[in-house]
Structure formats: C-alpha cells, structure tokens
Amino acid sequence: MSSVAQASGVVNSSDDSVPTISISHLNSEFFHKNFVIPGRPVLIDKVFDEEWTLPWLEDKLGEYPVGARYYGAERFHLPKTQWKRYCETRTLPFPEFVKLLRDGTAARERIYVANCDVSSTPVVTAIQSQLSNLETRTGLKPNGVSNYSMWLGAPGHTEPLHFDLADGLLMNLRGTKHITLVPPSEAHNVYPFGFFDGGLSPGFSKVYLNQPDLKMYPRMASALKARQEVILGPSQALFLPIGWWHEVTTTGTDYVCSLNRFWKVEPFRRNFVNRYVANIYLVTQMAKPLAAFSGKEQKKPVVHKAS
Numbered sequence: 008m009s010s011v012a013q014a015s016g017v018v019n020s021s022d023d024s025v026p027t028i029s030i031s032h033l034n035s036e037f038f039h040k041n042f043v044i045p046g047r048p049v050l051i052d053k054v055f056d057e058e059w060t061l062p063w064l065e066d067k068l069g070e071y072p073v074g075a076r077y078y079g080a081e082r083f084h085l086p087k088t089q090w091k092r093y094c095e096t097r098t099l100p101f102p103e104f105v106k107l108l109r110d111g112t113a114a115r116e117r118i119y120v121a122n123c124d125v126s127s128t129p130v131v132t133a134i135q136s137q138l139s140n141l142e143t144r145t146g147l148k149p150n151g152v153s154n155y156s157m158w159l160g161a162p163g164h165t166e167p168l169h170f171d172l173a174d175g176l177l178m179n180l181r182g183t184k185h186i187t188l189v190p191p192s193e194a195h196n197v198y199p200f201g202f203f204d205g206g207l208s209p210g211f212s213k214v215y216l217n218q219p220d221l222k223m224y225p226r227m228a229s230a231l232k233a234r235q236e237v238i239l240g241p242s243q244a245l246f247l248p249i250g251w252w253h254e255v256t257t258t259g260t261d262y263v264c265s266l267n268r269f270w271k272v273e274p275f276r277r278n279f280v281n282r283y284v285a286n287i288y289l290v291t292q293m294a295k296p297l298a299a300f301s302g303k304e305q306k307k308p309v310v311h312k313a314s
C-alpha cells in the first residue's frame with residue numbers, strides 16, 4: 008500500500024488513478040510530500056460549502072467586465088493545425104454574457120468565460136475563508152503573478168489538450184467537468200505545437216483527444232494508454248502540477264463554473280520536468296528583461312494563453 012493510501016480520507020489510490028482526499032484530512036506536510044514534490048495530481052473533496060447559482064453570481068458581479076473566448080461553432084471541426092489562432096477574445100459586461108448563456112448562444116457558438124480575474128470581486132470575498140483553508144491545508148504558495156480566475160460556460164464545451172507552466176488548482180463551484188490527464192512523460196506522444204508552427208502556442212497538442220487520427224499521429228496511442236480520467240464535481244478542487252496535459256469538458260445539463268489559480272512551482276527543478284516545459288520556461292524567462300526594457304512588463308505567467 009502506498010503512503011497516500013495509508014492516509015485516512017483517501018478514497019481511491021491505485022497507481023494509475025488520481026487519488027481523492029477530503030480536505031479535512033489534508034495538511035501541508037502530507038500534501039507537499041505526496042503531491043507537490045512528485046508533481047502528482049490529486050482531487051480534493053469537500054472544499055466548498057455551497058454551489059454557486061447564476062442569480063447569485065449576477066448579484067455579486069453586477070456589471071463586472073468578463074473576458075470571454077469566442078471559439079465559434081465550426082472551429083472544432085477543423086484540424087487544429089488549420090486553426091489560425093486559438094480563439095477570439097472579447098470583454099463584455101457580465102449581464103451580457105449571462106444573456107448569451109441563458110438564450111443558448113454561448114452553447115451554440117462555443118462562447119466561454121475563461122481565465123477571468125475575479126480576485127477583487129465579492130465572489131472571492133464570499134468564499135475567502137474556504138480559499139484560505141485550501142491554501143493552508145495544501146501549503147501551496149502564491150507565485151506572485153496569478154490570482155483567482157473564473158471559468159464559466161454551458162455544458163458540452165471543451166478546452167483542448169494543453170499544459171500549464173505552473174502548478175494549478177482548478178476549483179469547481181457549480182456543475183461537473185470531465186478532465187483527461189496525460190502525464191508529462193508522454194509529452195512527445197501528444198504532438199505539441201512547435202514555437203514556429205503558427206496557430207496554437209507550444210503548450211497545446213495537435214491531436215483531438217476524442218477522435219485522434221492515429222495514422223497521422225501514431226504515437227498518440229501511447230499517450231492514450233497513459234491517460235487518467237477525472238470527474239471534477241461541485242465543491243472539489245483538482246491539483247494540476249506543471250507539465251501535466253489536460254483537456255477539460257463541461258458536462259451535465261446546467262452551466263458550469265470554476266475558479267482556478269496558479270502557484271509557485273516547488274521544487275524548482277519541476278520547471279524542467281520535460282524539454283517542452285523547460286523550453287517554454289526558458290523562453291519566458293528570457294522574455295522578461297526584454298519586456299522590462301520595452302516597458303511592457305509581463306503581468307501573468309504564460310499559462311493557457313489564448314492568442
């Protein structure tokens with residue numbers, strides 16, 4: 008039995024599945040040893056007391072401007088190598104997005120509020136004690152650039168296979184998400200975009216996970232074999248270590264809402280977990296002095312950036 012399995016509160020812990028652990032059984036030492044240092048995903052249960060509702064969000068956010076990704080109905084029928092860019096992004100007052108959600112336009116046109124910083128809004132204030140508890144019990148440290156960001160949309164939307172350049176926590180406050188994870192060791196087999204391929208940025212895979220063209224991308228068979236499936240339910244949080252590939256699909260019949268935040272990567276060597284992560288890390292570091300020199304300092308890490 009692994010040390011994770013020995014901890015009380017662990018629901019499943021076989022070596023090829025993501026363990027689930029109740030937040031009340033977590034402490035920072037245990038979390039650091041079993042998940043942070045090895046860079047291993049874990050599902051944390053019973054993090055939040057309540058599910059968010061749309062009227063509650065409307066009340067708390069008022070006219071707050073939200074950044075939405077406009078993918079369009081056709082994009083997911085094209086090979087990803089033919090995408091000219093990841094998606095269009097637009098900022099709109101929250102009530103306008105809610106209208107698109109309620110009248111079905113968001114589902115039809117694949118419009119999704121993504122990576123929208125809500126740290127300074129009452130939605131975060133309302134659950135601050137639960138967020139602080141999560142921070143204390145995981146011992147995760149802020150990375151100094153990332154804040155709490157909101158993801159909100161209709162069921163049936165997919166954020167395609169990619170990895171992030173920091174440890175992340177995806178915290179679910181409404182509905183359910185189906186998440187497929189592929190370990191960093193399989194990076195070569197998911198056919199990442201290169202720096203000069205155009206279209207999508209290097210943290211994205213060229214392959215559709217649900218309909219992989221194994222003739223064109225034969226190594227994907229190995230990645231599929233190594234994949235792990237996670238259902239992220241309400242009040243749960245998924246720890247997503249740097250370099251883990253993930254594809255996230257909203258499920259169910261109602262809208263789905265989460266927050267995420269990125270954290271300091273410890274130990275530092277995990278920034279080099281494979282050559283794809285290391286290359287982007289190094290390019291990002293090199294870009295910093297240039298950005299400072301040109302007066303355009305980077306405010307956020309390069310994580311899941313829509314171009």
Ligand SMILES: O=C(O)CCC(=O)C(=O)O
Pocket residue numbers: 158166171175176177255256265267311
């Ligand atoms: O929740 C989503 O739809 C995507 C979230 C994500 O990709 C992330 O947290 O890195």
